Amino acid sequence: MIPYIVRRLAAGAGLALVITLIVYLLIGTSFEDVARTILGQSATPEATAALLEARGWDRPILVQYVEWLAAALQGDFGASVYTSLPVLPEVLSRLAVTLSLIVPALLITATLSIVLGVWAASRGGVVDRIAQGVSVFGYIIPGLLLAIGLVVLFGVQLGWLPATGYTRFGDDPAGWARSITIPVIVLVVGGVANMSAQVRGRMVDELRRDYVRTLRTRGVSSRSIVLKHALRNAGSPALTVMSLEFINMFGAALIIENVFALPGFGNYAFNATLQGDIPVMLGISTFGVVLVTVVNLATDIANGWLNPKARVH
């Protein structure tokens, strides 16, 4: 088990290495633009060259990358070229904002999807049609429109919830809950649309398997067949859907953070990219890859727990 985890984390680190190198090669050519942005439109070529030299940006890109890497391995991710704020604490605090949005959204999505999917698959008829209707509804409404619609309705018209902005959990838990309510609803609607349909489909398949028939002939209750046997077997593919949903939300949060003016990871990445803020982009890429690796690893370990055949030794 431990060697397996180490191997997977090493693979994740390798991936982070490759991706940051690609990012460096892609953006490393635009240092001059960055220098001119810092100095302003009226900068002379001499001043620009001086800045490039002062920051070490005139050296070969690979040399710069290796230097960055050496520092990063010791926990020093550099500072923003514009604000001079160190990257590491900023990335972590931004990540905390986004995760405080995604984790509740994902938990609610998973709970609702399992309840809805299992209910639809084990009841059929009207219940099933309602569940499918919910799923189609979530699919056909673009998250962006839902987000704006809910802001207009609850934030502006009714004034029940803050339309924009973020309150830290540590500062005011109730305020935090209020500030993430609408964004979480938007993420949940999209997530449930996808995941409940998947859970339902897997459950319908499982309930038709041979072992279910055999369990029935032994007098095992319907309750146990649905909630214990079929659900456990449907659980492992559902978990994979959940991990993809997490990553999907991680991407979708970018737009949501923009609509609700939340100081999240996506927002940070977006602004850094617009400005070509290289240290920030590298920090973001690194932590993005680390997060995705950890989520996938956790999914595989949980899958092994649910599905004995996929268990790692």
Added chain:
Amino acid sequence: MWQKILRDPQAATTLSILAVVFVLGALAPLIAPHGPNDADLGMVNAPVGTPGYPLGADESGRDILSRLLHSVNTAAVSALIGTSVAVAVGVTAGLVGGYFNRVTQSLTEWLFALLMTLPGVLLLVILMPVTGGDYRATMFIFGFLLAPGIYRIVRNLVLAVKNELYVDAARVSGLGTFRILGRHVLSIVRGPIIIAAAFMAGTAIVTQSGLAFLGVGSLEIPSFGAMISSGFRNLYIAPTQFLWPSLLLGVITASLVLLGNALRDTLEGSKPKPVKVGSGQRVVATTHVPDDEAPEALLTIRDLGIAYPGVSGELNEVVRGVNLSIAQGEVLGLVGESGSGKSQTAFSTLGVLPPEAVITSGSIRFQDREMLGLNDQQLAGVRGREIAYIPQEPMSNLDPSFRVGAQLVEGVRAATGTSKADARERVLALLDRCGISDPERTYDSYPHEISGGMAQRVLIAGAVASRPKLLIADEPTTALDVTVQAEILDLLRDLLEELDMAVLLVTHNFGLVADICDRVAVMKTGEIVEVGDTESIFAAPRHEYTRMLLDSILDEDTVRTDPPTTVEGATS
């Protein structure tokens, strides 16, 4: 295929809506009153209905209707680029990944698994320096992110047909296998790709709008996202500015999703619909049997009819007018070819016919109680306790996620209500009795850790655990190796003597019948054609079909004529 699609009302409606919207978009340069970026400062935030500006003008004085029409084009181009790239990449990679050697296979698999785990929008934003913000370049990259869905469809199909095609392809000289494979796969995969394309087009449009909303890309490009963003800023001044692009974007994406759903239904056929679990078999008519008929029998089946609905809802009978009776302790063989309805008869007795099946007539009485029309709860005291079942395929009949012992204990407790410790003891004793050399170890094993023969012993132990009066065995040895068959047969024979059970033995193996059956019923295309003592059937078969079956055992002995069904869940 297209006719079929157009006949579906949902597909036809959504297709028409999309056609109208996109044709209007294509005609935008001709019909739009203004250019998409023509700004008239005198018209800033002009209200709806201003002459020349039917939907008003935005914060820069640009005509909203004209911008809407041009935005439709941007959406169409986004959908086209994203979907084409996804299909091209997915199909190519699917063919390559499915066809070539193991290294290539795992490499493509790894690459696409990686692609799937990338947070899409975030990646597109980070890649802005590469695309220069051009939405066409962005959608080109997005196509790669959409490709895994198509890749999966194609690869699975290639893996499925690869081996059978090898044989044929080897004979065809001149044409390479890869080309044959490509053509063959593409002809099958067309349907699923069209369905996926509808959903992908929607995703591409929504993603492009999202990026434009954020301000990625040129401000010169009219798009729903840019219009929504400007409307959002102007929400308090002119709320309708936000409404129009949202409405049109909503209509387009909703149409694409609903079109995709409709295509899935028409092209892939309806998926199995869920039914209420434990609600019992569907019975449309039963036959009343007076109590004085065959009172001495343990199980009496009278005039049983079972049917399945066909494509257009009509019922096709697979079992007709079946009469059977089994006395206490009697072993009845039910023989016939695959598809003759013998398994259906067995399932109906257990109350576990598939949900589509309909019982069209008859009566099944067990110990003087009518069994038809009972639901799982009403059958709880009977199943497992009085009637038990040994299935055909040992592996697929064990729940892969639970240890063998836990599954059996649950069955024993459900049937008899004993304590957990008692049930465990009984199961261990039974595993030992059923010839398992290390019962403790098997008890703690998962199904995939034991052999097929062992699994069948486990299932037999599970069936006889509560000393049932009637055992229904559905081809209990057919899925096993010949040597294991003999061992299982010995076990069954011993258990029958020991426990004095009545048995309904479904089989097509006359060797098995001669060995343990008291009586034989021969079934052909849903009907019983001959019933009699085993000896007299073997000595003087009256029906021609029986003679044919008897003759065939001389040629084939115990070898099955039909391929065994695959063990479900073994590979997943």
